[in-house]
Each structure stands twice: as structure tokens, then as C-alpha cells.
Amino acid sequence: MSKVWIIFEREYLQRVQKKSFILGTLLTPLIFPLFIFIAVLLIESDEKEIRRIAVVDKSGLIDDSLSFGYNNMFLSDSDINSLQEEILSGEIYGALDIPKMDIYNPDAINFYSKNVPSSDFVNNMERIVEDKIKDRKIKELNIEKSSLEKLETRVDMDTYSVEENAISDGSEMGVNKSSSGLAFGLGYFNGILIYMFVFIYGSFILQSVLDEKTSKVVEVIVSSVKPIQLMMGKVLGVGAVAFTQIFIWIILVFSISTLTSLYFGIDTVGSTPIPGNQEEIDQSKEMVAGIYELFSSIDLYKTIFIFLIYFTGGFFLYGAFFAAIGSAVDNLQDASQFTLPISLPIIASLMFMSVILENPESNASIFLSMFPFTSPILMMARLPFGVPDWQLLLSILLLGVFVLFALWFAGRIYRVGILTSGSKITYKLLWKWFVMKNY
């Protein structure tokens, strides 16, 4: 055991002292907000340009100039076919053609532009025309606008999940406010996080084993350590590095978000609010409070605890295979033919994730969140929607059994692989190594 510790210690210290680790750990949480910031900046700078849109309206639907966003619409008397020149030269962004038509059966409304407009833009245009047609219909059908407005109803439904342990007294149901949107987001986030870590750190293991093999340092070490101890120390060491990184990220994200919210909080209070915007501020405050309420509905400690279990399980399951591959091949190029089949379940998990998130209680979802090769990612995706305890336990148990099997399997390949160079590695040969009694 102490030898595993010595291997572990070296692997861990070597990795966390690397400049690339320190920089990557500290900068990654900053990079994502930076990307978003840059994207927002780009979009804003883009839309500042005012587009002119000619409207050729033969039905007389649009009677005044309209604008939305940075798009200004103006009525044009010219024939739609004569606008080609202006569209191509960029003088106008595009032309909306509304022919004479039956408003109960609107047809042949077209938009012409040089570039393909965004779907958002098209939706906006459609909404404008729809509204105008609706106004016309109201007028023609002699409907009072006020009574029509009374007909319009908007319902906001809050969803609550019924909790067994939240029953306070007999009169009220024990509930927690829930949000399928939040569950979706959280599920996605959890799944992606595990996917990323299993992949990145799995290839670290592969690289590390391969380096030891190619630099021939491994034989010096296996004279004092059993190969399985070496492998375990290495997988544990790399795993601990991953844990360290997650831990630092959690702290960083918490402190950054706290700092930024503090900063913006002070900003909105400190600067004189623009009159009339008070309502907006109140609204956003309400929204933030709502989000906080939703988050408090999630059992954060339970989520983190289960995340760590699946993270550990997924990491060891795949880490073992990556270690076996690293021990068998002689260089990184040869490794790719074996990493592909191993990576397939991980990549497939990512693709299945949207299925699971759409329908977290389907049979497929239950199966995939049990199957050990997909469960680390997919059970984490399912978790925010509520998973029965027995399913969770069974899934973890299966994962545990498979992890042990994977480590045993990998260990048998590893003991031969690390000392064998120069042979062409095939699945048949790997199998021979696996079943070899004396090595």
C-alpha cells in the first residue's frame, strides 16, 4: 500500500507543479466568461448598424413606418422587381413584398435580400405581418378590441416536486419548487463536466503510462513495485489531480460569481437609476430571487456527493482502459486505433444525453443510466429530474463491479504491455496477454 502511495505522490506532485496545470486551472474558469463577453460584444457591435427595409405593400396592411431592433422599415411605392439594384448595392437590406391577397388565406408574402436573413429576423417580420393582419381582421369582423384583450389569458404554472422527507405536518403536502428548465440545464452541465474530465484525464493516464514505457523508466520501477501497484498509483495520482482541479474551479467559480454579483449590485445602486427603468430593475431582481429559490430546491450536497461518486467511477472505469492501451502500444499514433472503441461509449453518452433530458423516465433512459459505460454521464444528466433510490443504488453498484473488473482486466494487460516493445499490437495479442498465466 505504501508503494502505491509513493507512486501516487510522485505522479500527483509532478502534475500539479506543472506550469500548464496551474495556468489551465486558474485561467479556464475565466476563459468561458471571457468568451461570452466577447460574443456579446461582437453581437452588439454588429447590430448597431441600422438596416433599411423596403416594404412594398399592395394590400395596404402596413400604414406607417415600423422598426424593430436596428431594422427600420419604410413603405416603398416602387415595384418589387425594380428594387433589385438597391438590394444588391446594399442601399437597403431587403424588401418585403406583400401582394394583394385574401387576408383569411394569406399567401405569397415574400422577403428579398442579398444575404440569407437569420431565423430570428424572419420570425420578427412574420410576427409584424401577422399582427397587422390580425388588426385588419378585428376591424373587418367588428370585434371590440377591449373584449378581445379580455379573452387573452396568460397562465404561469409553477412546478413542484413532491418530497417524502419534506412533509412538515399532515395538512400540507411536502413539496419543493422545481423547474424543468433548470433540471435540463443542470443535467446537461453535469453530463458535460464528467465527459470532459473522463476524456481529458483518461488521455493523461494514457500519456503518462506511455511516457514511462518509452523512456524505459518503467523497468527500473517494476523491480521494486508490482505492475498493478504502479498502475493503481498512477491512476489514483492522475485522478487526484482531476479532483484538485475540480475543487479549485468550484472555489473560483463561487468567488468570481460572488464578486461579480457584488460588483453589479453596487453598480445598480450606486449610479443614479434611469427614471422609468425601476420596473425593469425590480423585474430582474425578482428573477434573480426566483433562480435562487430554484437552486435552493436542489439538494446541492447530495448532487455534489453523487457527482463525485460517478466522477470517480467513470474515471476509474475509463482510466483503467486508457492505462492498458498506454501500456500496450509503443507510440501515440498506434494508441488511436484502440482509444477509438473505448471512447465510443463516452461520445455516444453525449449524444444520448439530449434523449435522456427530453424524456428522463423512458426505458432507454433508465437502461442507459444503469449501463456502467454510459451511466457516469447519463445518470448525472438524469439526476436533477429525480431518480428513485433503488435505481441510483443499482447503477452505482453496477458501476463499482465494472470498475473492479476493468482494473483487473487492465492490470493483466498492463503487466505484459509495459515490458513488451516492438510487437505489432492486435486485439488477438492483447487477449493472449490477458489470459497468459505466467508473466
Place this chain on the structure above:
Amino acid sequence: MLSVKNISKSYVGHKALDDISIDIKKSSIFGLLGPNGAGKTSLIRIINQIINQDKGEIFLNGRPINYDDVRKIGYMPEERGLYKKMKVGDFLLFMGKLKGLNRNQCIDASKYWFENLEVSNWWNKNIEDLSKGMSQKVQFISTVLHDPDLIILDEPFSGFDPVNANLVKSNLLKLKENGKTIIFSTHRMESVDELCDQLAMINNSKKILDGDTEQIKMKYKSDNYLIVHDKKLKKEPSFSIIKSEKVSEGIYESEVGLNSKKSYKDLFKVISSYTQIISFKEKIPNMNDIFIMKVKEGGKDE
């Protein structure tokens, strides 16, 4: 001290060792000789329990070797590498700890060996900055750091320049004087005569010869004599001239074989009667010659 009894080992497709037995005495240097691919490394790996034999047993001090014994062996493999990104000191600490030393013991032992191998203090040097010879020395230090009683070195002299090879040789002799047992393998058989007390030769997975170095040399000497003299040799029935050449004016170098029932005294008498002998010595075959001789015999005997 160490007995290897009837060891056989097969890999997928070929036989690496075929019924090998050797005995190694305490406080001696044992040479394991043979060309590349003969099976030396496999045997050494089996002794170190890195791989398992198919048949046979290894005994240490009379009882079967176990994992704790192996941990005490100082083993330097043929293909030896270092962690490039580590400092020399950290690497030696790591290796020492794996052998059960604590930090201070590692530091003290490293200092001792830095002095012995005539290197300045490399403790804080990066391994990737070391030359090949320097890396070899670090390897050697990491092998003997824990003061092992049994030291096994696979091709220890490859990678060393002659000066450093001699430095290592003299350190091996010093270790032997201190009661350590050393096994080393080499495919450069001519270089080991002066170093090993006992040896075994392996060719094509079989042991073809073993025993005391001096005895082997005596057994395989050819009764040829190397003579330096000042006049051309005359042909005689009692000996045959294998080769004779004029090195410079008045100096000839000759190799002469005795014919049956004659001794070197007869040879000396005959030649010295007409030429002045500058030197006269028996040609002792080196291990390479003996190896070639044994391979040519092709397993006719033994």
C-alpha cells in the same frame, strides 16, 4: 548465494530460456554472457520476478526467493530511462523510498555515491539536462542507493565511455570487497575477463558454458604462444607457425602452436637457439574467442 535451477521460459511464439541452471557464490562477480537475444535479459527479469518462469526455481540463500528478497535486490535494467521532467534529487528520493529508505538515508547515500563516481553534486540538476553518460551514473546510483547485498546489472557498461566504464568497474570491485554479490550481463564478452570471478554463457536460450573464469580460460587455452623476436622463424616439426610478421627492422611478431607432446620449454629452447626472444607468452583466449569456439562446437559435447 543465488541458485537458478532448471529455469525455462517461453513467450508467445518462441522459447527464451531452456533449462538454465547457474550457481552464484557470495561476494563474487558473476558474468552472464551471450549475444543479443540469447535470453540474458529474460533470465535477469525472472530472477527479479518481473516476469515469471514457466518451469524451474530460484533460490536465495538456500530458500525459494520471495517478493521481499526481490525488493532488496539492486537492479539496473538494460533499457533504462529516467523521468525527464524530474530533478536528479527528486528521482533519487523517489527510487530510494520505493526501496524503503527514508529521506535522510537517501540524501546521505546519494552524497556518498556522488563522491565515489566523481560527480559534483547533481541534486538540483534537471534530468533532461544530463548527458547520456551522466544519466547512466544517476541510474547506477539509484541502483545501489539502498546498499543491496545482491546487485544485478543488465548490460551495465553500454553507454559509458571507457573512462567512466573503468570507474564503474572499480566501484563494482569495491562493492565485491565489501561482501556484495554482483551479477551482470553483457554481449561484449571480450571486456569482462578481468572483472568476473565466475561466468555463464548463454546462446539461443541454452546455457553453453559456465564456471570459474580462470578455469574456463585454462580449459580453453589453445597451447599457442605469442613470441616477439629478432630473426625470421625457421620451420620445425615440433611446432607450427600460425602467423609471423615483420613489425619493423629486427622485430617479428609470431603466433606459434605446439605440436603434440611438446611443452613450451622445448619451443623456447629451439627458437632461442638462433634468435633473440624479446617476449614470450602464452596466448590466453578471451571470452569472445571461447564463445565462438563453443558455438562452433555446436553442442557436440555437454
